Structures are given as C-alpha cells and as structure tokens.
Amino acid sequence: MTDRSFLIKKLNYYIENYDDLNEKERLQIPYFILTTTKDQMEELFKLLKESSENTNYLLERNKELTKYVEHFQEFITESNLNKRYDAYVKWKGVI
Numbered sequence: 001m002t003d004r005s006f007l008i009k010k011l012n013y014y015i016e017n018y019d020d021l022n023e024k025e026r027l028q029i030p031y032f033i034l035t036t037t038k039d040q041m042e043e044l045f046k047l048l049k050e051s052s053e054n055t056n057y058l059l060e061r062n063k064e065l066t067k068y069v070e071h072f073q074e075f076i077t078e079s080n081l082n083k084r085y086d087a088y089v090k091w092k093g094v095i
Helices: 004-016 023-078 082-092
Strands: none
Touching (some): 004 023, 023 082
C-alpha cells in the first residue's frame, strides 16, 4: 500500500496548484485518484478477509472452550462439589 503522507501531499499539490497545472498533469489527476482508490480498496478487502478469518477462528475456539466449561460444570454438579467450587472461585477472585 502506498504511503499515506505521499498520497496526501500529492492530492494537496493537485488541489493547491490546479490552475497552474498543464494539460498532461490535469489528465494524470483522475488516473492517480483511480489507481490510489483501487489500491486502497484492495488493501481494505484484504484486511476485511483477514478479520473475517480471525473472527471465524475465534468463534470456533469459543465453541470448543464453551464445551469444556459445560463439561466441568457438569462434573462439579455430578460430583456434588458446588459449595467447594464456589468457595474456590471466590478465593481466586473470579466472581
């Protein structure tokens, strides 16, 4: 991805000097804007894809961890350890 400070400087140059630009430079403005926008959109889509993949991974891990928590909760209930577990959790500062 192109350096943002370069993009801003280039756009500011075009804006501030528009009346003084020759025809060739004026024709370069739309091309510059379009290519820059395209590059920015590609980078955005790449980041969105990565974010989606990370979210999906975290959702899967959350499902797995939820199963473990439910398993241990069942074990605690079946083993009649509720009072000892509550005391342990409070002592650890979880609740």
